[in-house]
Structure formats: structure tokens, C-alpha cells
Amino acid sequence: MSDIFVIVEHRLGEIRDITFEMLWKAGELAENLSHSVSAVLLGHEVSSIAEDLSDRADQIIIYDDERLKNFSADLYKEIIAGLIEETKPPLILIGSTSWGMELAPCLSIKTGLPLATDCIDILSENGRFIAQRQMYNGKIFANVSFAETSGCLFTIRSGVFPKDKIGDRQAQKIQKGFPLIDIKPGKTFVEFVETAAGDVDITQAELLVSVGRGIGEEENIALIKELAEALNGVVSCSRPIVDKNWLPKYLQVGTSGKSVTPKVYIAIGISGAFQHMAGTNGAGTIIAVNKDPKAPIFRTAHYGIVDDLFKIVPVLKDKVLEAKKG
Ligand SMILES: Cc1cc2nc3c(=O)[nH]c(=O)nc-3n(C[C@H](O)[C@H](O)[C@H](O)COP(=O)(O)OP(=O)(O)OC[C@H]3O[C@@H](n4cnc5c(N)ncnc54)[C@H](O)[C@@H]3O)c2cc1C
Incomplete structure (x- = not known):
């Protein structure tokens, strides 16, 4: 049994809907293919987030460190690449969001795993994962599969899967230490700025x-x-x-x-x-x-x-x- 990875996206202590949507799809695939589902959670003081995911995955792999307080594609890439090297998941799901659009390409380059972006569905055929994508502004649907590979990265469009729970899961929480990586992120987090509320809602x-x-x-x-x-x-x-x-x-x-x-x-x-x-x-x-x-x-x-x-x-x-x- 191997794990489908879902990279957990969260902001200001709240899990983003895309995470639940990816976990739903991962759960559906896992049930059909006898895989398990791992939520990969990076952040700082994320125990309540882990709790909210506990009935949606089979394991939650947690990296909790002050350096991960805010999203950093540089740090995420290094840490997740190490985890992929160690565990060799056949499929890694990342949101097709501003986070994912930054993280997925550099993770693909770092690990050498192929990447399909902005997928609207995932099919499986003879143990291979196939990404469904839209082209030409939604006029054409394309099914994309990769040549022989140990795993692949798909970024998932928001809103294409339900946010519901699937299956009966009780996650085992696995705490990981911050790996020994020597990297100085190229970007520094400055602040969150909420959109102005405006006169009408x-x-x-x-x-x-x-x-x-x-x-x-x-x-x-x-x-x-x-x-x-x-x-x-x-x-x-x-x-x-x-x-x-x-x-x-x-x-x-x-x-x-x-x-x-x-x-x-x-x-x-x-x-x-x-x-x-x-x-x-x-x-x-x-x-x-x-x-x-x-x-x-x-x-x-x-x-x-x-x-x-x-x-x-x-x-x-x-x-x-x-x-x-x-
Ligand atoms: C990361 C990212 C996030 C995005 N987020 C958003 C978002 O939140 N919201 C959003 O809206 N877009 C978003 N976009 C942009 C989105 O991809 C489209 O470019 C945008 O929605 C197109 O806007 P539009 O339909 O007004 O313009 P167009 O795509 O240019 O469409 C104009 C339409 O008007 C029609 N038209 C022209 N003249 C007339 C006329 N006289 N009478 C009748 N019809 C006419 C045309 O046939 C055409 O269909 C995002 C893009 C990216 C990459």
C-alpha cells in the first residue's frame, strides 16, 4: 500500500477549501486503488489544523516549526522533496492556487517528477494516474498521462471536487523534525493585507x-x-x-x-x-x-x-x- 500525498494549504490558522477538495479526491482514488491518504502539513502551531483533518486522511505528516509560520515555496520545496525521496508516493496533489503555482513547478524541478497543472479530474488506468485538463479556455478537454515514473505531481483547480469527507478514516499523526537543510529563502513574508470591505457586500x-x-x-x-x-x-x-x-x-x-x-x-x-x-x-x-x-x-x-x-x-x-x- 502506498500513499497519495495531499499538501495541506492553510492561511491564518484556517484550512483552505482546496485542501478538503483534494482530500476528497485522494480518498476516492485511494478506495479504488487500495492506497492510503497522507495529508502533509507544514506550519507553526498547527495542532488544531491537524485535528480538523484527522478524519479525512490515514496519516498526517506534520512539520511544525517557527520557520514555517508563513508559506515559503523555498522551504516547502526542500522539505517535501526530502519526504518524497524517503517515501516515494505515486501521486502528490497540490492546490492550483497562488501557493501551488509557486510550489509545484520548483518541486517538480527539484524531484524530477512530472507535473500536470490545473487539473479538473484525476482518472486511473492500469495503476497509472491520468490528469484531466481544460485547454483553449475550456473548449477542449485533454487527458494527460506520463511515461514510466515513480510518481507525479498534479495541481488541482479549486471547486472541482466536493469538500465532503469520504470513507471512514482516523489519521495517525506523524511529527517530523525540521530537516537539516541549508537554505535561505529568496523571499521574505511581509504581511497579510485583507481586501478593502467596500460600501456594498x-x-x-x-x-x-x-x-x-x-x-x-x-x-x-x-x-x-x-x-x-x-x-x-x-x-x-x-x-x-x-x-x-x-x-x-x-x-x-x-x-x-x-x-x-x-x-x-x-x-x-x-x-x-x-x-x-x-x-x-x-x-x-x-x-x-x-x-x-x-x-x-x-x-x-x-x-x-x-x-x-x-x-x-x-x-x-x-x-x-x-x-x-x-
Ligand atoms: C490566477 C488567476 C486568477 C483570476 N481570477 C479571476 C477572478 O477572480 N475573476 C475573474 O473574473 N477573472 C479572473 N481571472 C481572469 C480570467 O481568466 C479571465 O481572463 C476573465 O474572467 C475574463 O473576463 P471577461 O469575461 O470580462 O473578459 P473576456 O474573457 O475578454 O470576455 C469578454 C466577453 O464579452 C463578450 N462581448 C464583447 N463585446 C460584447 C458585446 N458588445 N455584447 C455582448 N458581449 C460582448 C465577448 O464575446 C467575450 O465573451 C483570473 C486569472 C488568473 C490567471
Whole structure:
């Protein structure tokens, strides 16, 4: 029996959802393949985190040291590479997050193990792991497998697996000492900065009118604001709108923005990139307006209008105002 490794991601004492999602998938694979699941936890004063994982893995391998208080890809890489060398796990799962995007490539180089990034599923065939990935903005699915290898690294997209427990597990906790490594991290942690709260909280809104790059120019955002007002809703947006400084960051929906749970989510001029849609998993009805019939958002939307937003939005607004009057 060999171990599937899940590298535990946590921040400010809280386990990130991606960890639970990876443990779910690892648990499912382990059950089918008679493997066990090891959660690999690096940090400082992490006993409560370990406790929260105790019924989700067969073992928790813990490196608890003050030098690991904040995430450092340099230190993580050295420590995990040593553990991989010692235990030879067939599969190592890392979140496709800002942590994982830094850690996984350097761990792959350090260990020589192949890496598949941003996987949306993992299959197995004759003892080999196959990563499923999306290409061309979600238009193509690719199954990726590697030539003969002792193990492989997969980074996992957030939100593709459930956060639930799987199987009946009671983890054995294995405390490891900080290894003798001579490394001075190239980066120093400075501080955590929380996103500004803002005047409106899009996570509480019942109806969101969300605007994307299809709006073209900053002055056109007024159109979206008018529609949102007519509907008694709140404006939110995709990341390019924030990057252009047209709307504040606290209105951004998605993996690097907020997850929202409105009853109705109207996406206007938004293509439907997974980083955006991941923030809408908890939304009720999704309505998309996009002039491209092949836009990925139409795969998720419950209702779609394929047309120019500049034609549709004013008509929608007038209809809503008429209905309100009548
Ligand atoms: C690490 C990382 C994190 C990210 N986090 C986020 C995040 O949190 N949130 C987020 O949104 N993105 C995020 N992104 C960016 C994401 O990958 C996409 O680039 C982004 O969501 C695209 O925004 P968009 O749909 O507004 O723009 P585009 O992809 O450019 O889409 C614009 C759409 O508008 C349509 N359109 C154009 N003109 C019109 C018109 N006149 N009428 C109707 N439709 C029209 C087009 O057909 C197109 O589909 C992240 C990316 C990375 C790498």
C-alpha cells in the first residue's frame, strides 16, 4: 500500500477549501486503488489544523516549526522533496492556487517528477494516474498521462471536487523534525493585507448584475448600473474591469475575488472563464448576455441571450421599469 500525498494549504490558522477538495479526491482514488491518504502539513502551531483533518486522511505528516509560520515555496520545496525521496508516493496533489503555482513547478524541478497543472479530474488506468485538463479556455478537454515514473505531481483547480469527507478514516499523526537543510529563502513574508470591505457586500446580494470586458469602455458601465438599479440589484464584475480600475476590487467575482450566492446572477459581456465562474458556484439562476454563441458561459448559464449587450441592456432596463410601473 502506498500513499497519495495531499499538501495541506492553510492561511491564518484556517484550512483552505482546496485542501478538503483534494482530500476528497485522494480518498476516492485511494478506495479504488487500495492506497492510503497522507495529508502533509507544514506550519507553526498547527495542532488544531491537524485535528480538523484527522478524519479525512490515514496519516498526517506534520512539520511544525517557527520557520514555517508563513508559506515559503523555498522551504516547502526542500522539505517535501526530502519526504518524497524517503517515501516515494505515486501521486502528490497540490492546490492550483497562488501557493501551488509557486510550489509545484520548483518541486517538480527539484524531484524530477512530472507535473500536470490545473487539473479538473484525476482518472486511473492500469495503476497509472491520468490528469484531466481544460485547454483553449475550456473548449477542449485533454487527458494527460506520463511515461514510466515513480510518481507525479498534479495541481488541482479549486471547486472541482466536493469538500465532503469520504470513507471512514482516523489519521495517525506523524511529527517530523525540521530537516537539516541549508537554505535561505529568496523571499521574505511581509504581511497579510485583507481586501478593502467596500460600501456594498456582493456576497450578501440577492441579485447581481455582473459586467465584463465586453462593456468596452469605462463610461458604458453606467448602463449596467442603471439596469442593476432598475432591478433593485447590485453591480459586480469580472477581473479585467478591476484591473482597468473601472470598478473597485471588492466587486470582483471569482477565484481571486469573491464567491457569491445570489438568487439571480446576470452576466453581461463576460466570457465565463473558470476563474470567474468558480465564484458563481453558489448562484441560483444564471443569465448570460454575450454576442459570441460559443462563449463558455453558455455552458453554465440557465438562460442565455446571444446578442450585442448595447442592444439588449437598454431594452431590459425599459421592460423592468415598465413592469414596475404597471
Ligand atoms: C490566477 C488567476 C486568477 C483570476 N481570477 C479571476 C477572478 O477572480 N475573476 C475573474 O473574473 N477573472 C479572473 N481571472 C481572469 C480570467 O481568466 C479571465 O481572463 C476573465 O474572467 C475574463 O473576463 P471577461 O469575461 O470580462 O473578459 P473576456 O474573457 O475578454 O470576455 C469578454 C466577453 O464579452 C463578450 N462581448 C464583447 N463585446 C460584447 C458585446 N458588445 N455584447 C455582448 N458581449 C460582448 C465577448 O464575446 C467575450 O465573451 C483570473 C486569472 C488568473 C490567471
